[in-house]
Amino acid sequence: MRVALRSDSYELHRILPSVVDPLVSLMIMEKVPDSTYDMIGGLDEQIREIKEVIELPIRHPELFESLGIAQPKGVLLYGPPGTGKTLLARAVAHHTKCKFIRVSGSELVQKYIGEGSRLVRELFIMAREHAPSIIFMDEIDSIGSTRNESRGGDSEVQRTMLELLNQLDGFESTQNIKIIMATNRIDILDPALLRTGRIDRKIEFPHPKETARLEILKIHSRKMNLVKGINLPLIASKLVNTCGAEVKAVCTEAGMFALRERRVHVTQEDFDMAVSKIMKKTTDPNEDLRRVLK
Template identity: 45%
Template structure:
């Protein structure tokens, strides 16, 4: 935060202290006035005379309207006992009675200003305190947002001055295309005259779109760091207020603050919080729509020559209002997607800069083992590896720490306290080897990296890890079919060996069904529907959920076609394992003994029976090397 923001926060604290002090004084004042009412008790005149006769009275104070009585039992502890009083009935014998009984008494001087005291205590003083509190509340409100309502109209955006941002493009790896798209904005902020002289106008806004964890916020800060301009950061949810019009007031304040700091960058994170489409027929939040309308107006209204750029980030671009995305507002859409292999290697290098690495560390291997991982995942892997190294008493991170960190992220930590019965352990071993053996015997499948029957905290009793040899962007029908067969290999092995159906295949069945459904409804890989689109993907950058777009009759046919694919793959998988039952038994017994085996050990069993598979692998490696040389 800048020094200016720090000073403003100190001023706010001082104002709050003054307000709280005045309120505390007012409470004490009211308490002091009402104390007498809470600590006194009225008695009748007859009771008063009886107390005198019984020698219970220590002293009395006689006034024109009442007699205050202090009992002997209360003279040593006035706080616990209540002060008694009775009305003055102008008894002519009272003085003689008190004198004879030895009671100390005195008369209180007559006061003629009861009404004045009452008006001062209960009317004038409360009014004075009310205006004092209102004065200071209004002053604090103006400090916080130009409103006596404690700054509800203030944007409260975090303002980072030029020297506050140390992040540059060197700290953002794996997003070369996104950085290239933003370099023009940086150049404009630094050399605006070069563009205005030729009549060019800077795009007013750029929308950063991508899955969570890909570095959209980091990239926006890097743009400000490269341009060396102030950076105003705020989340879209901060604009949503309970009071009508406050969100729009925050938008106005944000752009007024930006004009004071121009040239600068405004960054609105999670812009979908206020930018949802207004075309929905469902009743929407009017306050959010007013905020969106104000944002649209401000983006149209601010002077482009002042070099103010609005960056926004979202992972749900499909729900944004069309008016927000038209030219003149968010002119550019910058895709911040999941990094490829080279990008993951670069990201791991960035996050491991401050980590002591051993000589055996190979970041490329870790990058290959994490397809689909985003920057946040890779940063977490490096941190988990460092924590594991400390746990084992080492001063540097080894390759085994990084490998174990990958498995912790994927499947959780080893659950050593979960003890399986011998029968359950055999079922799990054959199940996992079933997956691995099908993957090894089929073409166009990812090679097996590791097989283990050690339970993990995320619920897996064991797992088979496959690592792709290369990045793939197109997948054929044959490859998808083989993937389904690999997923069904575990259940098929259980059926062939133990003739039972267990619950261990639930996740395999779910994934296999999802893949088969995509083949039918999205990829057009069946003869029945040809290339008809039956589903569309929603929330592409989140869960990738598919929404069906067909009639109920067609949905029934889709389910039949999915079942046909699953059934065919299931039968083919069982046949493949039946033909290689000797390998299945041999490898499973070895896994039961070792609990964990790696891909090289596993493949030696397969190569002993099928030497041609080794030749096929060598040929694939040779072809890949020739492609690299070309």
């Protein structure tokens, strides 16, 4: 807390507004994210879980009070890149009408001693001032990896993580601040960070199965001008071991193939070529160019 004192008597004059680092101020999104659950395909179980630990406590805290149980503080989303972790975090912020504060773990890694921990403190101060709020910490493994004996830059990263642990312990779950962390490497995270009471739920985001890939294709192709007879189940079956972002990219690439030929509709052939491009299995790299120049 910053205060102003009278110069003659040193009596308290007034409380000054808190000063937040400009880097921290840029982390808050002024508008509520426009992502919704309807935009997410193949993650029904993950949506159900995040509703329980994030949305329900914010919208209906009385339910937890009546049961006499503590509200969850935070959740960890883990899985390969492009599987929908960030999209789901934005969607829950949309449905709860919360301020969405997004920070990458790498942004908290500073070269000067004490800077990273200061940013963490100011991040939570800002979250309290804008409550109800959701702090989304992406790439948490940048600062939350297992601690070891080290010096220099690594020790500064560890100080930053210790401050994060301190902040997680220092706020009550009833303050309408929820923490969503995301990582691609849960295996390297410090057990202290994963302790219950800091992170109350761990939700896995695997590569989508065929039924989930089909659902994603339907979501991202529903506004496309498709010719009749597009076989989306066949397309989904070809996208083995792809992530949700790559499945979405197939729809975009199919539209781009149609655009290159100045057509207003997308064909099955466009999708087949898009699948080949995304899967990196195009037999002839000059096929697309020759097709356009016909």
